[in-house]
Amino acid sequence: MSNRQKELLELLDKSGADLYALLTKLTLREDVAEELMQELFIKLNNSRGAGNVANLDAYARKSAINLAFDWRRSRKRAVLATRQFDEPVSNDDSPLRKLIHSEEMQETLDAVGRLKKSSREVLVMRYLQQESYDDIAEQLGKTSHQVRALCSRAIRSLRDVLGSNDHQSSKEIHNVANR
């Protein structure tokens, strides 16, 4: 067994569950998260660049975030074509509430996917994985202040994106109602 595989198995033991949870949060589907998890480790195993990184855990998290948002983008194209809805993930029992929450989460994740890469990573680490600013700063090679500023900017950008989405949605609803 090579050193790389040993490192990856250690990473899997240490952070496998976290990575899977992260992928589940970003895709809202466990089956897709499992597939992306496979893909992530295969890529890490085949990637020559991964051998030079100092923090394999942080590298894997960033790769997982990128994989998940790549999947969301490809899925969004398919959904736009077929208008199919995934099974909602929510703890609420009311079907309507469940649907609304699911739609909101999908919308939020889509909006996060439209942010810049640095903003997206910071947002996911801070607000989805609930990591501290210091930990994020260490993983990204930035200072804590820079990470705070990045978070603030990311939230503002997300607000703009979601606001424009709401505006478009209300316009579409208005158009449909007028027909």
Next chain:
Amino acid sequence: MSQIDENQILDRLKRLSQVEPGQETTDHAVQRVRDTLIANKGCRVGLAPPSLIGRLMKLAAAAVLMIGAGFIGGRLSAPEPVNVQELQAALENSLKSSLVPAIRQELISQIDGRWQSTLAASHAQVKDELARQVRRDLTEFAAQTLAASGTRTEQRLMELIQLIEAARVQDRQRMASAFDYIESRFGNGLVTLAARTDELLDAERVGSAPDISEN
């Protein structure tokens, strides 16, 4: 434009952060990755890349193997010495089957070409001959038509003259009979009228003449 505030965004993100996969599915996913990693041991790119000499050695070995395999395959698949008669017959059949259709096709195309050139050469001659023949026939037909029409016209004119002559004779006869009838009915009266008219004319002539004797 923005209709969503920061608290709502944070609330959504918090809800997203609370999404957790089940323990069973997590274990399954991790185990699956582990199995994949273990099954792939030793065959990944993660191993040290082979050196250039090693690659060349591999390429050379592959080339030697290919050449050897080709040589052995050629020797094994080489045909045994064949009978010349059979070979000749086979060649003859093969040539027949391949050449006869081609030769037939070539002949057909050559004959077609010759026919076409011959027909093209005689085409103009036939055309001239045909034109001359048609012109001659037309001229003859026109002459015959003219002669026939002249004869018919002359005949019609003669008939017309005869008709006119007959009509004149008939008119004269009628006039003569009319005069005879008038003479028989009014013969004396006419003579009397003529005498009286003559007298009246004489009298007028005398009365209107100037009296020269008085001068």
